[in-house]
Structures are given as structure tokens and as C-alpha cells.
Amino acid sequence: MAVGLVAVGAVVGLEAADRAFPPPLAEAGMVSAEVQDRDGRLLRAFATPDGLWRLRTQARDVDPRFVSMLLAYEDQRFYHHSGVDPRALLRAAFQALTHGRILSGGSTLSMQVARLIEPREARSLGAKLRQVLRALQIERRLSKAEILDLYLTHAPYGGNLEGVRSASLAYFGKEPRRLSLGEAALLVALPQLPERRRPDRNAKLAEAARQRVLDRAAVAAVIGAGEAERAALAPVPATRQALPTLAAHLAEAARRRAPAVMVQRTTVQAPVQARLEALAASAAAKAGPRVSVAIVMADSQSGEILAEVGSAGYLDSARSGWIDMTRVPRSPGSTLKPFIYGLAFEEGLVSQETIIEDRPADFFGYRPRNFDMRYQGDVTIRQALQLSLNVPAIRLLDAVGPSRLMVRFRRAGVRPALPAGEVPGLAIGLGGLGISLRDLVQLYAALANGGRPVQLGDGVEGEPGLVDGAPLIDPVAAWHVADILSGVLPPSGSRRSGIAYKTGTSYGYRDAWSVGYDGRMVIGVWVGRADNGAVPGITGYATAAPILFEAFAKSGVGLTPMPRAPAGAVRLAQAALPPSLRRFSAGPAGLVSARAEDAPLQIVYPPEGAKVELGTDAAGATLPLMLKLQGGRAPYRWLANGKPLTTLSRRRVNPWLPDGAGFSKLTVIDARGRAASVSVFLQE
Structure with missing residues (x-):
């Protein structure tokens, strides 16, 4: 009876102690925040408060061969013990007694997890006993899969790297889902002595440790002897790479918006983002030391942003790279002209072959001039838009009304900025307002989508999707605009690709723009200085348009053919036009x-x-x-x-x-x- 009471008391005491001193599992949840692309690929990670790169890792994120080699090398009975493997402890003790030094620790993965989440100051019998007790506690609370995931997340890899994902990205430049045998063996070997075995500092020690893992895996029949020999021939990485820092502006915005969320998913595609960031950096380097480049690529049907490049380099202080130029309102130059023509088509004021005058005109004191200070005389509407002539555009804007143009922009969810106290005037047709690159791409997305407005979104700011309500312009008018813009000659050195595009240059050579679309994708490019300084010689056609064409070519997203003409969309020859459409009949001031x-x-x-x-x-x-x-x-x-x-x-x-x-x-x-x-x- 007394023995039973003592046993019951011991059990109760152990249970109370277990509850009073639980393992610090909550602290183990502190990981690096991640901003991911649409497919879960890492765009950017943020270090933990103590400066560690500790990316949450689960067994499903890692090559299965790595897990097999890890268990063969560290804990062959992992799935059969309750946190402590008596056989391994006895073996380690016997080796220590017979050799006079510790040859193997006898620690299970559960014991190693206990040490990782509650580091010991020194190796001692007391520390080992504490690991044993903590391992038993952890096994009571977590499944084997959860324990394995904790090890994969917290295993040390030298410096401020923790976890298999962090190490794989830093040493191999890739996620650990597909590792070579040599890479997997190295990642198994490093956590035992992470600082001494760092391959970027001690290549020979790293190779020797990898060899031991390969030998053990071959003995355990996890891999073949021939595979082990071939894997041992691969060189170990000589440098440590930086973790991905794609879409830096978007990632910063995501952290500001939801700092407590550890994983945030965006609509961006990491490969597309990487290619366009590289393009922006190389284009800015050619344009000048203080010039920056911003690019936005979006799906006109879903509204999802596939790439969002805010500057030519986030850390480039000379270019003010920290400023996200996709969000800053700037003068759009001539990029709004297609919407003026679209309204004129919609109202039946003109057809593509309607003649319009390009001659000096005075609109109640407003005297627009063409960019080259020349005039073409009588031109067709098609020629006027393709040549981006200013006077014909203002004639049409005077006819349709600047306020109505602004109302149409609001239909698409875009509200351009006017100077304080100003009402919409004819100058808005030539860039006399402020609009951001992202909003400009949103307007062009409606053109690409047959006139139906679409809200752009990146998963952080704004939900993508179609905008309810009236169209920006009707489908027939949108088709006429696309038909004209797709006939514009590509810039020098670029191949004709069938995209519809428009360029613009703001007053004083401060901004160069080019926006284009195919049957689905829209890309907008801005070139200029973030401080609004002039860049002599930059133009939309010569500076921004080549980047636009290169962006379509290098994005990796195939071109989509333009849609068929909607019902009622016909391009008539001038002789076939009714008399009222053969010549635009409104002169200056209407x-x-x-x-x-x-x-x-x-x-x-x-x-x-x-x-x-x-x-x-x-x-x-x-x-x-x-x-x-x-x-x-x-x-x-x-x-x-x-x-x-x-x-x-x-x-x-x-x-x-x-x-x-x-x-x-x-x-x-x-x-x-x-x-x-x-x-x-x-x-x-």
C-alpha cells in the first residue's frame, strides 16, 4: 500500500513539475518574417529581433534524401523512442570511458531540439540531464513531425544562419526542396560544429564532415556506395550568398501593414520580378548616375500585379532607391492621349481615317505645340495618335470635355491629382496633372480589357479584380485605340512584336514614360530622377520605350494575341465614311x-x-x-x-x-x- 502511495505521489509530483516548468516552446516560434510570391517562393525575409536568419522549415519543404540521411546520421531510432534513446546514451558513455574522451553525444533529435530552444552554457552532465528531461517533456507535447520541423527550423549553420532553408539559400542559392546528395550531406554535417565547419571559411573541415555523413548513409543503405563516392567529388560552396531581396518596396509595405504576420503572400511572380529588377538596374546604369527606373507588370483580366519594380536599386542612395516610384504622382506627358481618342471614338465624333488639322491653334489663350515644334497640316486620326501630335489631341479634348475625361478615370478607380484649386482643363491632355505609374497601368489595363475597368492589386495593397459599374470606354472604342497603337513603329533596335503602346515625356525632360499591352498583359515603364530633377535628352520614345519592349521580351511571360474586333468595330477607308466623319469639323474652341x-x-x-x-x-x-x-x-x-x-x-x-x-x-x-x-x- 505504502509503495503504491509513493508511486502515485511520485507520478503526481512529476506531473506538477512538468506543468510548473514547461519547455519554452513559445520562444521556439520566433522565426523570420517572410514575404512570398504567388507560388510561395521567397521574395524577401526579415531577420528576427536578435538578428538571426531563421526561416520556418517543415519536412515537406526539404529534399526527402536529406531527411533520410539526417535520421541515419543523427537518430536512427527517432520514430521508436520517447525522446531519449537508452542505447545511444549507453554507447556514448562506453566510448567516453574506453577512449577517455567524448566520441559521440548520444543525443536524439528531441534532445537536440531541447538544446536549440534552450541553449546551454557549457557541456556538462547537468546540462545533458536537463536535455533529457526537456526531451521527455517535448515528446509529451509534440508529434514526431512537429519535433522534426523544429530541428529543421533551428539547426545552426554558422554566423546568423539557422534552419535548413536559410542555409540552403545562403550556401546554394536555392530552396532545399531539391538537393544533390553532396548538398544534402553537407547540410546534415554542419550543425554539429557550425562555426568550425563553415564551408566559406573552412572548406577542408566541411568536406571531411560531409564525407562522414556520406559514409554513414552508405552503411545504413540510405544511399549506394557509388552515389556516396560521386557526391564526395562535388566542391563545397566557397562563398555565402545573400538571401533573396526581391520586391523590396512591396515587402517593406507588407511589413508595415501587418507586422505581426509572419508569412505574407503576394500576387508577384518571383522569376518575373527578378528579371525586371535586373532590367531596371541595367537600364538605369545606361541612362545616368542619378536616373532611376520603375516598372509595373499586371494581368489586365485579373488585375493581379506580376512584377512591381519601385526603383533601379533599393539600396542605391545616389538614385534615391528607397523611394517607390510606382506610387509617386508625376506628370504623364502624352500617355493620356489614347483615352481622349477613345472618348471621341465612343461619341462618334471621329473614325480612324477622319481628317483632323494639325496647325497652330488658340484655345482661349491655351496654345499647344507639338514636341518637335513642327506641324503636319491635315492628318488622319490614326496618324495623329501614332505621331502623338498635340494640337489634334487638344482639339478632341475640347470637343469631349476635360471633366468628362476625369469622370471616366474615376470609373476605373483612378483619381489623378490636379494642382491645388484647379479644375480640369485642356492641359490635362498633355500631362497637366499628376498620376502614378501604378494608376497609369491600371488605366491601360482597362484598354487591354476591352474597356472594362480593372482594379490592380498585389496582395498587400488593393484586391485585384474587375471594377463594377460602367466601362471606361466602350469595347468598339477600345478596339480602335488598340488597333492604332499596335501600329506604332517600335523604337530603334527593338523588334516589332504586335503590342499596343504609347509613350510620353513630361515638361522639362523630368519623366519619360512608356505603357504597352498585348492581349492580356500590361507593362508600364517610368524613367527619371526621384528628386524630380531634369534629365536632358530623355524621352518616352527613345528612353522608356526600349525598356518596355525589352521587358515584354525578358519577362518570361509569352505574348498573348490581341483579341478579335468586337461587333461593330470596323476600320473604314476615308471614301467609305459618311460626310460628317470625313473631316473633324470643330475648330479651335469648338x-x-x-x-x-x-x-x-x-x-x-x-x-x-x-x-x-x-x-x-x-x-x-x-x-x-x-x-x-x-x-x-x-x-x-x-x-x-x-x-x-x-x-x-x-x-x-x-x-x-x-x-x-x-x-x-x-x-x-x-x-x-x-x-x-x-x-x-x-x-x-
Whole structure:
């Protein structure tokens, strides 16, 4: 009876002691934070607070041959003991007594885990006893798989490297999923004496330790003798490599947004990111010592960002590399012109072969000039956009209205920055606003997606996907824009690839842009100085466009053919155009040309039965709706719901400030008494 009570008391006492002094498993969970790509590949890791590179590693992350050699070398009875292997301890004790020194430690993997998560100060009998007790405690709390994962995560590999993944990345430059036999054997050997056996410092000791692991594995029949001999011939790595630091700006943003999350997954593809980062660095080196390059690549159908290069080098202080230039608003130059033309196509104002004038013009004091200070005279709409002529673009913008263009941008989830206190004016067509590279790519993604807006996202900031609501422009207009832009000649030295692209250069040679797309992917390139300084000689066509074409070629993502023309999209010859479309008839400031006065009077915007979204400015005030007509003879009188809007007007584009949302009937009467009406629904 007494013996039983003593036994029960001993068990209760041990249980109480076990609960009172548990192993420090919580501390073992402290690992390096990781930012990963869409497939789980490491983009960037962050050291632990104590400066260690300790990447969480599980057995499934490691080559199975490594695990087999590890168990054969360190703990052959791992799956059969409860934390302590009496046979191994007796063998180690016998060897120590007969040889007068310790030949093997007799430690199981569970005991080694105990030592790793609770390091001892010195090798002693007391320390060994503590390991034994801790190993028993750990075995009570964790499965064998969990214990193995802890070892794979915490095993020391010299310096501040801990864990098999960290060591494999540092010594071999790759994840440990596929290791050669020599690599696996070296990773098994290093943790016993990590500092003395570091291959980058003591190659001979590392080779000798690897040889012992290979010999043991051959004896245990884990590998063949011939395989061991061949593996021993491979050289050990002579240097330690840096861990991956891809998408540095995105990784920093991820850590700021969720510092407590240890693993964050993005939409980026690591191989694509690596190629475009290398391209940005080499292009910036050619462009000048303080010039930087930013690149964004996105899927126009899903909105997922595949690569996001914020600068030519995150640590390049001369280029202010720490500034993420994909997010900084800059003047976009001529890159917004395709959207002006898209609106003009949508409203039926022009066709590709419509003639438009490229001559000096005065728009109420605004006198746009072409980049080369020359004028082409009469050109087609197709030529005007391909040559990026400024005056024709402003003629069209004056016709469709700058405010309406801004409203369309908001449909795509993009809100360009205007100067303080300014309202949208004609200057926005030539870069008189601020927009970031990422937002510009988002606008072009809508063009590539048949006019349907798409929200870009990288898994950290913004969820990718289609934007609900009205299209940026209709599919037919988007097709016409793509058809024109895909015919632009590639820059010198680049091969024609069928992509649709546009370039832009901001005032004072501060920014060079190029944005292009195929049937699915969109890539945007910005070149300039992060401090907004001028870079004499840079242009979108000569500087940014070659990088764009190289980015498509080197991204590793194959080109997707352009989609077929949607119903109603036809490219007509000029002779086949109706008279009203053969020549754009609005002159400077929208005054009606005599050529069109005998054409039928027609309200072309808003069209009959349209649902029109009312735009608002930064203060929330409703923006005027631009009314557009074709044909008829000036002057005109406009009426809204039977009430005259203003005095007689000679313009074909007139602003109207509605009283509010709801149905409205608009009527216009020309000098001959001809009238046209439309009914529309206004929505806020």
C-alpha cells in the first residue's frame, strides 16, 4: 500500500513539475518574417529581433534524401523512442570511458531540439540531464513531425544562419526542396560544429564532415556506395550568398501593414520580378548616375500585379532607391492621349481615317505645340495618335470635355491629382496633372480589357479584380485605340512584336514614360530622377520605350494575341465614311465649321436613353455635364426640361450644371429652327 502511495505521489509530483516548468516552446516560434510570391517562393525575409536568419522549415519543404540521411546520421531510432534513446546514451558513455574522451553525444533529435530552444552554457552532465528531461517533456507535447520541423527550423549553420532553408539559400542559392546528395550531406554535417565547419571559411573541415555523413548513409543503405563516392567529388560552396531581396518596396509595405504576420503572400511572380529588377538596374546604369527606373507588370483580366519594380536599386542612395516610384504622382506627358481618342471614338465624333488639322491653334489663350515644334497640316486620326501630335489631341479634348475625361478615370478607380484649386482643363491632355505609374497601368489595363475597368492589386495593397459599374470606354472604342497603337513603329533596335503602346515625356525632360499591352498583359515603364530633377535628352520614345519592349521580351511571360474586333468595330477607308466623319469639323474652341452646318442636327452626347454619372470635384460639388452636338447651323439654343440653359451659343460643346439626379429632357434648336432632343437619366 505504502509503495503504491509513493508511486502515485511520485507520478503526481512529476506531473506538477512538468506543468510548473514547461519547455519554452513559445520562444521556439520566433522565426523570420517572410514575404512570398504567388507560388510561395521567397521574395524577401526579415531577420528576427536578435538578428538571426531563421526561416520556418517543415519536412515537406526539404529534399526527402536529406531527411533520410539526417535520421541515419543523427537518430536512427527517432520514430521508436520517447525522446531519449537508452542505447545511444549507453554507447556514448562506453566510448567516453574506453577512449577517455567524448566520441559521440548520444543525443536524439528531441534532445537536440531541447538544446536549440534552450541553449546551454557549457557541456556538462547537468546540462545533458536537463536535455533529457526537456526531451521527455517535448515528446509529451509534440508529434514526431512537429519535433522534426523544429530541428529543421533551428539547426545552426554558422554566423546568423539557422534552419535548413536559410542555409540552403545562403550556401546554394536555392530552396532545399531539391538537393544533390553532396548538398544534402553537407547540410546534415554542419550543425554539429557550425562555426568550425563553415564551408566559406573552412572548406577542408566541411568536406571531411560531409564525407562522414556520406559514409554513414552508405552503411545504413540510405544511399549506394557509388552515389556516396560521386557526391564526395562535388566542391563545397566557397562563398555565402545573400538571401533573396526581391520586391523590396512591396515587402517593406507588407511589413508595415501587418507586422505581426509572419508569412505574407503576394500576387508577384518571383522569376518575373527578378528579371525586371535586373532590367531596371541595367537600364538605369545606361541612362545616368542619378536616373532611376520603375516598372509595373499586371494581368489586365485579373488585375493581379506580376512584377512591381519601385526603383533601379533599393539600396542605391545616389538614385534615391528607397523611394517607390510606382506610387509617386508625376506628370504623364502624352500617355493620356489614347483615352481622349477613345472618348471621341465612343461619341462618334471621329473614325480612324477622319481628317483632323494639325496647325497652330488658340484655345482661349491655351496654345499647344507639338514636341518637335513642327506641324503636319491635315492628318488622319490614326496618324495623329501614332505621331502623338498635340494640337489634334487638344482639339478632341475640347470637343469631349476635360471633366468628362476625369469622370471616366474615376470609373476605373483612378483619381489623378490636379494642382491645388484647379479644375480640369485642356492641359490635362498633355500631362497637366499628376498620376502614378501604378494608376497609369491600371488605366491601360482597362484598354487591354476591352474597356472594362480593372482594379490592380498585389496582395498587400488593393484586391485585384474587375471594377463594377460602367466601362471606361466602350469595347468598339477600345478596339480602335488598340488597333492604332499596335501600329506604332517600335523604337530603334527593338523588334516589332504586335503590342499596343504609347509613350510620353513630361515638361522639362523630368519623366519619360512608356505603357504597352498585348492581349492580356500590361507593362508600364517610368524613367527619371526621384528628386524630380531634369534629365536632358530623355524621352518616352527613345528612353522608356526600349525598356518596355525589352521587358515584354525578358519577362518570361509569352505574348498573348490581341483579341478579335468586337461587333461593330470596323476600320473604314476615308471614301467609305459618311460626310460628317470625313473631316473633324470643330475648330479651335469648338466653333462650328461651315463644312458641317448643313449636316443634320444631332445631340451626340449624352445619347438617347443614356444613364449618365454626375462627377464631383475634390470638394464634392457637382461638375458640369458637357453637352455635345453635331451638324446644324450656329447659333444654338439649349433647353433642359423646357427651360433655356444660357444665351445663344456658337459652340458645339456647352456645359450644363444639372439641378440633380433623375430623368431630364435636353433639346437643342439651331439657327434654321431645326431641333433635336434626347431623354437621359442622371445618377450621382
